[in-house]
Amino acid sequence: MYGLTKNTTGSKTSGLMWIIVTLSLLLSTNLSAQLTPERLDSSNRANNDAQTQREPVQIANNIWWVGHSEVGSYLITTSDGLILMDTTSTEHAPWVMESIKKAGFKLEDIKYIINSHPHEEHIGGLAQFKKAAPNAKVITTAGTAAIIASGGKSDFRNMLEGDAGADYFEAVKVDGTIGNLEELKLGDVTMVAHITSGHTPGATTWTMKVMDGGKEYNAVFMGGLSASGVERGPLLKNELYPEISDDFEASFAHLKTLQCDFYLYARASSIELDKKIELKKQGSAINPFIDPEGCKHYIDFYESRYRKQLEEEKAAQK
Ligand SMILES: [Zn+2]
Numbered sequence: 433m434y435g436l437t438k439n440t441t442g443s444k445t446s447g448l449m450w451i452i453v454t455l456s457l458l459l460s461t462n463l464s465a466q467l468t469p470e471r472l473d474s475s476n477r478a479n480n481d482a483q484t485q486r487e488p489v490q491i492a493n494n495i496w497w498v499g500h501s502e503v504g505s506y507l508i509t510t511s512d513g514l515i516l517m518d519t520t521s522t523e524h525a526p527w528v529m530e531s532i533k534k535a536g537f538k539l540e541d542i543k544y545i546i547n548s549h550p551h552e553e554h555i556g557g558l559a560q561f562k563k564a565a566p567n568a569k570v571i572t573t574a575g576t577a578a579i580i581a582s583g584g585k586s587d588f589r590n591m592l593e594g595d596a597g598a599d600y601f602e603a604v605k606v607d608g609t610i611g612n613l614e615e616l617k618l619g620d621v622t623m624v625a626h627i628t629s630g631h632t633p634g635a636t637t638w639t640m641k642v643m644d645g646g647k648e649y650n651a652v653f654m655g656g657l658s659a660s661g662v663e664r665g666p667l668l669k670n671e672l673y674p675e676i677s678d679d680f681e682a683s684f685a686h687l688k689t690l691q692c693d694f695y696l697y698a699r700a701s702s703i704e705l706d707k708k709i710e711l712k713k714q715g716s717a718i719n720p721f722i723d724p725e726g727c728k729h730y731i732d733f734y735e736s737r738y739r740k741q742l743e744e745e746k747a748a749q750k
Pocket of ligand 1: 551631656
């Protein structure tokens, strides 16, 4: 299991040691220790197809999950309107709209739409939101803007897959671009864009400060970090994205420097949303979404997966 260290004391382990080891295992069986590689590996498209609607979830004072059983969408509330992160797919964007209303907010109050990365399941509903939320400006990195403007057709993964029509979406021209470490301010909220390319060129990790229980925390919305395998995303000799490997390296290095308390991503399974909702219901003293270990495991998991793919590609070239 991820996050648990192996007991290497072997046969010499005394009864007392066993008790200590067992106790420490029990104590470490917290949320993040239960993150497993299988749960994080949510590239499985079946997850997307089998989705159901979900009630809106208040993660923190000014952060809501308005996504579905699996794919996420976040609403950030400010003193001057709303920021929406990710619309989810063409098929499911209407659910996000319903969820925003159920949470007590109006689509007209959305001032900005930002995103994690422009794959269809996260951004396919953008054109619908442009119509339904007329006051919203779409702000993305330049890399993301180019993919969105092509409706996904210029995405290297779609180009490599050939018959990728299912992953296309209605093209949208963004209203503005944001650079690495630049700020997006709305009312009392400042969000910082960290370009963490590799999964897509221009994938964006967003950070913001969050007040919870009278204390200030750092929230990190991860941008998508998986290496997509040699077929869909080669790391060496990728003519469509030659700097892919350098970008992944830079992203892992940068993400490790971030202060992360609230660990958020656009996948319920990745952040163990169900478990955290249950803990919150049970009246957990600490907000269960404060999960720095989850952040660390997320980065470590995808880095090790990336390194494995890189080694396999290098071996195949010999
Ligand atoms: Zn993706």
